Amino acid sequence: MVFRFLIRYLANNEHLVQKLSESYPMRRAAQLVVRVMFHGKNFIEENRLHEKLTPEQFKTLMRDIAENFQKQIKQTQENLQRKMKQ
Structure with a gap:
């Protein structure tokens, strides 16, 4: 709240x-x-x-792209944290 x-x-x-x-x-x-x-x-x-692409294939493709993008963001955050600790 x-x-x-x-x-x-x-x-x-x-x-x-x-x-x-x-x-x-x-x-x-x-x-x-x-x-x-x-x-x-x-x-x-x-x-x-x-x-x-069928609509289902398109949804799967977009989900895969979004997951890949989130992984890259997480990896970039981890790299920045490592650099800040050094």
Whole structure:
């Protein structure tokens, strides 16, 4: 309950949201998301996967991509933690 209130307060704080949006990590994360979206779209269009895949196959492909992306994020976090300890 308290956590939900705190998140709602922080999300509705315009000054905080503005500062966060101007920070390097948030800008970089947004750039990466857009990059992944455009590369994925181009990959699908170039290989004509939208014509070949059934909806179930497409869901499986997207799930695999999302899992791979999460693994890469976790690996990057671990690498950063190791570097910070050194």
